[in-house]
Amino acid sequence: MQEPLCTLWHAEGQVQRRQALSTSIVFDTHGARAGETRIYLVAVQVAESGVQGRVVLSAVFVQVVVTGDDLLRQHG
DSSP, X not given: OOSSEEEEEEESSEEXXXXXXXXXXXXXXXXXXXXOEEEEEEEEEEEESSTTOOEEEEEEEEEEEOOOSHHHHHHO
């Protein structure tokens, strides 16, 4: 693909910067216990600028393994 690129992130979580080339995503693990695995969808749509630009959509499922509940107590 040719730059400049336009991106748009989607996730089963809180996307920090939807139009950045990379971003952080905060997943809701409220109620999860240490050792529990949760699965979330993450997708990004990338398009070339211009009228004839190509568009690519890629999606993956990510596994989040909860290693402790300290953060849940601090922010819950």
